[in-house]
Amino acid sequence: MHLKTLTLRGFKSFASATTLKFEPGITCVVGPNGSGKSNVVDALAWVMGEQGAKALRGGNMADVVFAGTSSRPALGRAEVSLTIDNTDGALPIDYSEVTISRTLFRSGGSEYAINGTACRLLDIQELLSDTGMGRQMHVIVGQGQLDAVLHATPEERRGFIEEAAGVLKHRRRKDKALRKLETMAGNLNRLEDLTAEIR
Numbered sequence: 001m002h003l004k005t006l007t008l009r010g011f012k013s014f015a016s017a018t019t020l021k022f023e024p025g026i027t028c029v030v031g032p033n034g035s036g037k038s039n040v041v042d043a044l045a046w047v048m049g050e051q052g053a054k055a056l057r058g059g060n061m062a063d064v065v066f067a068g069t070s071s072r073p074a075l076g077r078a079e080v081s082l083t084i085d086n087t088d089g090a091l092p093i094d095y096s097e098v099t100i101s102r103t104l105f106r107s108g109g110s111e112y113a114i115n116g117t118a119c120r121l122l123d124i125q126e127l128l129s130d131t132g133m134g135r136q137m138h139v140i141v142g143q144g145q146l147d148a149v150l151h152a153t154p155e156e157r158r159g160f161i162e163e164a165a166g167v168l169k170h171r172r173r174k175d176k177a178l179r180k181l182e183t184m185a186g187n188l189n190r191l192e193d194l195t196a197e198i199r
């Protein structure tokens with residue numbers, strides 16, 4: 001599995017559609033200060049489901065939409081698509097190439113898609129979760145992050161290991177199932193009360 005292309009359109013400083021092609025091996029992005037190198041990494045994290053504006057170096061999520069310059073008006077939406085080569089079947093989906101996309105409208109709503117079909121954020125998180133490209137993004141090592149790992153509490157370190165081992169996916173599913181059970185128990189109580197009243 002390797003990343004093939006990343007396309008940004010209206011994302012941060014990338015107003016026009018821009019596609020980066022990654023060949024197998026090491027890719028370096030070089031450029032002067034402020035030319036958008038980190039924005040490329042932000043786009044990668046964002047399309048994989050990053051939800052924290054701070055992690056994307058913004059105040060709120062709408063800050064990822066191209067804000068305009070003196071020569072170009074602001075745009076109404078940001079779009080990022082990431083195409084992943086899946087010939088080795090590392091992603092649990094029956095396609096040799098998988099494109100995940102995320103769109104955010106300045107006015108609010110956001111959309112996610114897998115190979116052009118609309119989906120939920122959860123679907124993207126689950127698709128990536130066994131590959132190590134999970135929600136907590138240990139594939140992206142930011143400045144100072146190694147220090148953070150070294151100074152993490154044992155619980156936090158366990159979180160890193162669980163994410164890498166794919167355990168968190170099951171923990172999330174378990175939490176969801178427990179919440180459903182709680183709702184069902186509440187409904188059952190109400191039903192029993194109603195039945196008692198009717199009798």
Ligand code: ATP
Nearest residue numbers: 012013033034035036037038039063064065066067
């Ligand atoms: P450095 O080498 O200094 O770390 P860099 O190449 O990593 O720089 P980035 O931090 O990726 O640069 O890009 C910063 C640029 O992106 C700034 O010029 C900033 O104005 C621009 N930028 C960030 N968000 C937006 C936005 N929403 N709309 C337009 N431009 C933006």
